[in-house]
Amino acid sequence: MTAALWPLQQAVYAKLTGHAPLIALVSGVYDEVPEDAAHPYVTLGSITEDVDDAHNQRGLEASVVLHVWSKYRGFKEAATILAALDTALDRQPLPVAGFKDVSVAHQQHTEVRDPDPDIRHINVSYRVWLTKS
Known part of the structure; x- marks a missing residue:
């Protein structure tokens, strides 16, 4: 089985950097x-x-982890960014080179207080199912 690691990372990056509502909220x-x-x-x-x-x-089930980093006091800003990530990825089409029938679903997220008291962090994972073309 050919791994989807790199094509999947490229697809997620392209989807996120091309999603105007998300890009309006983050520096990158x-x-x-x-x-x-x-x-x-x-x-x-x-x-x-x-x-x-x-x-x-041939198929794969993958988990993709993303991290939201914020210096806003509290989790409001990070939660707003998480919502934009969901709008871009959750149950949305994701073209991945070499694969077909790709589906994505929000799996879980966790709010984390960083050791630096000024930083808020949300880990979010998406489950991705892919069939080899």
Whole structure:
């Protein structure tokens, strides 16, 4: 089975950076955060994959983790950004090179108080099902 790691990361990044409501809320969407990045922003986290074949079709079930980072006092700003992430990804089409029948669903999220008391952080994971083309 060919992994979807890189094509899936590319697809998620393209979807998020092309989603105007999200981009209006954040300074950027990053794989590697620049030193001078302003808050709030979103980072791409880990992707895990499990084989999910069906009869004669090769498939994967993946989990994509994203992180929302904010310096707003409280979680209101981060929660607003999370809602924009959902608008972009949850149950929305996601073209992934080399795969078909791609579906995405919000799996879970967690609010985290960072050791730095000025930073708020939300981890969010999306479940993605893909069938090899």
